[in-house]
Amino acid sequence: MAKHFAERLLSAIEEKETPVCVGLDPIYTQLPKQVREIAAHSKSGLPEHAAAINEFCQIVIDIVAPHVPVVKLQMAYFELCGPAGLEAYYRVADYAREKGLLVIGDIKRADIGSTSEALASAFLDEAYFSDGKGGEKAASVDAVTVNPFFGTDGVKPFIEKAQANGQGVFVVVRSSNPSAKEIQDLADADGRRVFEHLAMLCNTWANFPGCVGESGYSLVGAVVGATYPREAELLRQVMPNSFFLVPGYGAQGATADDCAAAFHSDGWGAIVNSSRGIIYAWKKPGFEQYTEENWEEAVEAATLAMKVDISQALAKKVGAAT
Amino acid sequence: MAKHFAERLLSAIEEKETPVCVGLDPIYTQLPKQVREIAAHSKSGLPEHAAAINEFCQIVIDIVAPHVPVVKLQMAYFELCGPAGLEAYYRVADYAREKGLLVIGDIKRADIGSTSEALASAFLDEAYFSDGKGGEKAASVDAVTVNPFFGTDGVKPFIEKAQANGQGVFVVVRSSNPSAKEIQDLADADGRRVFEHLAMLCNTWANFPGCVGESGYSLVGAVVGATYPREAELLRQVMPNSFFLVPGYGAQGATADDCAAAFHSDGWGAIVNSSRGIIYAWKKPGFEQYTEENWEEAVEAATLAMKVDISQALAKKVGAAT
Numbered sequence: 001m002a003k004h005f006a007e008r009l010l011s012a013i014e015e016k017e018t019p020v021c022v023g024l025d026p027i028y029t030q031l032p033k034q035v036r037e038i039a040a041h042s043k044s045g046l047p048e049h050a051a052a053i054n055e056f057c058q059i060v061i062d063i064v065a066p067h068v069p070v071v072k073l074q075m076a077y078f079e080l081c082g083p084a085g086l087e088a089y090y091r092v093a094d095y096a097r098e099k100g101l102l103v104i105g106d107i108k109r110a111d112i113g114s115t116s117e118a119l120a121s122a123f124l125d126e127a128y129f130s131d132g133k134g135g136e137k138a139a140s141v142d143a144v145t146v147n148p149f150f151g152t153d154g155v156k157p158f159i160e161k162a163q164a165n166g167q168g169v170f171v172v173v174r175s176s177n178p179s180a181k182e183i184q185d186l187a188d189a190d191g192r193r194v195f196e197h198l199a200m201l202c203n204t205w206a207n208f209p210g211c212v213g214e215s216g217y218s219l220v221g222a223v224v225g226a227t228y229p230r231e232a233e234l235l236r237q238v239m240p241n242s243f244f245l246v247p248g249y250g251a252q253g254a255t256a257d258d259c260a261a262a263f264h265s266d267g268w269g270a271i272v273n274s275s276r277g278i279i280y281a282w283k284k285p286g287f288e289q290y291t292e293e294n295w296e297e298a299v300e301a302a303t304l305a306m307k308v309d310i311s312q313a314l315a316k317k318v319g320a321a322t
Numbered sequence: 323m324a325k326h327f328a329e330r331l332l333s334a335i336e337e338k339e340t341p342v343c344v345g346l347d348p349i350y351t352q353l354p355k356q357v358r359e360i361a362a363h364s365k366s367g368l369p370e371h372a373a374a375i376n377e378f379c380q381i382v383i384d385i386v387a388p389h390v391p392v393v394k395l396q397m398a399y400f401e402l403c404g405p406a407g408l409e410a411y412y413r414v415a416d417y418a419r420e421k422g423l424l425v426i427g428d429i430k431r432a433d434i435g436s437t438s439e440a441l442a443s444a445f446l447d448e449a450y451f452s453d454g455k456g457g458e459k460a461a462s463v464d465a466v467t468v469n470p471f472f473g474t475d476g477v478k479p480f481i482e483k484a485q486a487n488g489q490g491v492f493v494v495v496r497s498s499n500p501s502a503k504e505i506q507d508l509a510d511a512d513g514r515r516v517f518e519h520l521a522m523l524c525n526t527w528a529n530f531p532g533c534v535g536e537s538g539y540s541l542v543g544a545v546v547g548a549t550y551p552r553e554a555e556l557l558r559q560v561m562p563n564s565f566f567l568v569p570g571y572g573a574q575g576a577t578a579d580d581c582a583a584a585f586h587s588d589g590w591g592a593i594v595n596s597s598r599g600i601i602y603a604w605k606k607p608g609f610e611q612y613t614e615e616n617w618e619e620a621v622e623a624a625t626l627a628m629k630v631d632i633s634q635a636l637a638k639k640v641g642a643a644t
Contacts, residue, residue: 027440047450076433076440082449083408090405108433110469111398112499112569118349118398127404128369147432149471149494151501172471177434179473186519189511197508247434 002166004213005143006221006243009168012069012102013271018307019263019314021104021245022064023275024092025074026053028081030280032295035059045132050084053077057092060279063299065099067307072104072245072273073141090129094139104245105141108172110154120161143168145223145245148198155205159220163210168219168243171202173235176225176248195231199238206242217243217269226254226272229261236262236269244270249306250277251284256313265321267314278302324488327465328539328565331490334391334424335593340629341585341636343426343567344386345597346414347396348375350403352602354617357381367454372406375399379414382601385621387421389629394426394567394595395463412451416461426567427463430494432476442483465490467545467567470520477527481542485532490541490565493524495557498547498570517553521560528564539565539591548576548594551583558584558591566592571628572599573606578635587643589636600624 002008013019028036028049039052046054061071073096078089093103109119126138146158148171158169174184174195184195199222205211206218213219221243224232232246244262248254249272262270281302282290290298324330335341350358350371361374368376383393395418400411415425431441448460468480470493480491496506496517506517521544527533528540535541543565546554554568566584570576571594584592603624604612612620 025437074437074440076431076437076444079444080440082444083405083412083451085444086405086408108431108469109398111430112497112574113501115347115396115398118396118402122398122401122404122407129405147430147469147471149469149505150497150499151504151506153499153501175434175472177472177475179435179475182473182523183471183516183520184473186508186510186516188508194505194508194516198505201504252434 004215005162005166005168005219006213006215006217008142009070009102009243009271010215010217010268016067016069018068018311019271020068020303020307020310021070021072021271021273022060022068022278022303023072023074023106023273024057024060024279025275026056026077026279028052031056032292043132045130046088047081047084050081050088053081053085054088054091058095059296060299061092061096061099061101063296064278064303065096065101067300067303068101070102070104070271071096072106072275074106074275087129090127090139091132093141094137097139102143103141104170105144108145108147110147110150110158112150113153113157116150116154117157120157124158124161124165124167140165141167143170143221145170145172147172148201152201152205159205159208159211162219168221170221170223170245171205172223173198173202173239174224174228174231176227176252176254180225196234196238199235202242203239206239212241217241221245223247224262226259226262227252229254229258232261236264246270246272250274256309257316259310260313260317263314263317265318267318272310274306278306326535326537327484327488327490327541328535328537330464331392331424331565331593332537332539332590338389338391340390340633341593342390342625342629342632343392343394343593343595344382344390344600344625345394345396345428345595346379346382346601347597348378348399348601350374353378354614356614365454367452368410369403369406372403372410375403375407376410376413380417381618382621383414383418383421383423385618386600386625387418387423389622389625390423392424392426392593393418394428394597396428396597409451412449412461413454415463416459419461424465425463426492427466430467430469432469432472432480434472435475435479438472438476439479442479446480446483446487446489462487463489465492465543467492467494469494470523474523474527481527481530481533484541490543492543492545492567493527494545495520495524495561496546496550496553498549498574498576502547518556518560521557524564525561528561534563539563543567545569546584548581548584549574551576551580554583558586568592568594572596578631579638581632582635582639585636585639587640589640594632596628600628
């Protein structure tokens with residue numbers, strides 16, 4: 001049986017000395033033109049758009065693999081390229097794992113129980129994809145994100161599958177988007193909001209028999225948006241055994257200090273994702289010295305800058321706690 | 323521009339004289355062995371499991387197309403076959419539309435706004451898939467299901483895309499599974515539950531400018547589980563302009579009378595889905611005269627029986643109201 005997911009994640013964070021996760025949101029129209037040109041003439045066996053996002057992600061992986069422990073693949077952008085995009089998703093996941101990265105499939109799925117069983121198998125078991133050379137290969141990811149709307153029935157099949165395979169699950173408890181509050185902030189008679197109830201549920205799931213590993217962390221983690229740092233602090237208390245996957249840094253407006261709220265006072269227990277702020281860094285304010293021509297350098301510089309930024313915020317937090 | 327989705331749905335229901343929707347949940351291990359054998363030797367260009375579910379769904383479509391207005395494809399079971407399964411999803415959708423059926427893609431997706439834009443385009447715009455003869459074809463569906471957890475940001479991109487394309491969206495307001503209540507039943511200080519808040523939100527979305535067609539129905543519908551008929555009646559009042567997609571009939575325990583609660587008193591405004599009770603009818607109690615050998619006859623008999631059952635329940639409801 002594979003090693004517990006949380007232990008693998010902890011080792012990877014320790015090795016790379018950072019909890020930074022690079023998000024792969026590959027959007028064809030946003031890609032550097034030279035990548036699109038390479039893809040147009042590639043022998044990947046994929047149609048042009050899928051070939052381009054595959055190429056782009058593999059270049060990004062080459063750049064960030066020495067620096068970060070984990071990447072997150074936003075499945076929607078792969079799906080935007082049709083069935084061939086799903087091929088690219090598996091090729092990229094496989095490539096990232098070959099380069100020693102942990103891979104989170106950001107699928108945000110769930111349904112009624114019997115359907116969630118199918119989803120869990122579809123996205124956690126190995127899937128076969130064409131290797132572009134006339135052969136087939138099997139690949140899977142290390143963890144997926146799950147939507148909590150259907151309750152325990154919808155989430156449990158993912159947890160059971162992840163447990164059997166040595167993988168992880170991140171339940172969306174608090175999303176980072178502006179309208180998250182419409183549903184997630186509804187409060188009961190005691191003032192307890194939906195996302196707080198969800199956090200309690202998620203903590204129950206995290207403590208299902210066999211889910212917590214030797215490290216004290218569960219294979220069941222939580223997605224907690226950094227755009228609401230007060231809440232991240234609160235949720236940190238409610239779900240002590242869950243690793244947090246924290247979106248919202250950079251492009252969505254959260255600072256490193258906001259993100260630090262999702263960590264335990266020892267500076268562990270969360271990973272912070274940035275997608276566009278890294279992979280399209282050459283377009284962002286403060287990165288004017290980079291252009292489409294040397295976009296790879298911008299990716300590396302943005303990754304290193306984020307590592308320093310998060311590291312300083314965590315040092316401050318740990319220092320304040322001791 | 324394509325005709326309004328609700329008008330197309332109304333015409334199709336009128337033509338087939340039933341609001342029955344057949345759910346395609348193709349599970350390889352559940353398929354009749356002769357279908358699996360045909361698939362093993364097919365020239366579909368798909369791997370065996372994907373070829374089998376493609377074959378199975380097309381046979382079911384041939385059987386039910388004369389009898390029902392709409393089919394629902396549960397994407398999870400297609401995804402269970404990997405990238406080739408997604409090819410099968412588009413082939414089946416395309417085949418069903420060629421046979422005059424409306425097609426709902428049961429994807430239950432949503433994410434933060436920018437990602438939902440990608441999802442809406444991925445699953446409502448035409449996607450290219452291989453036609454199995456060395457060529458490419460484009461296909462799309464008539465409507466998709468959407469998960470409401472992210473609020474307006476997550477749903478709006480689907481509505482806008484559907485509006486531009488003449489398609490529909492069904493927002494999951496009340497799911498039919500046992501643990502639905504864990505989140506969806508949480509009540510505020512006034513006793514109003516999450517799913518009631520959601521229904522009010524959904525009604526707002528349904529009345530976005532240009533969403534309500536000449537018929538009075540919106541392109542924004544709602545998924546309302548029939549396993550909670552009292553609530554379906556309540557929700558019917560809160561979302562007068564929304565077509566309801568009603569899961570739960572048969573295999574999940576809801577009766578035709580339970581389903582009738584989701585309709586207006588004129589007997590219109592909802593479609594009732596059955597998946598396993600129809601496509602695997604030869605295995606169910608009361609259908610012992612059918613076997614794996616004549617499973618197609620069982621599919622037709624179950625479809626016709628469900629039509630009668632729903633029709634009687636609606637006649638009773640309309641009779642009681644007049």
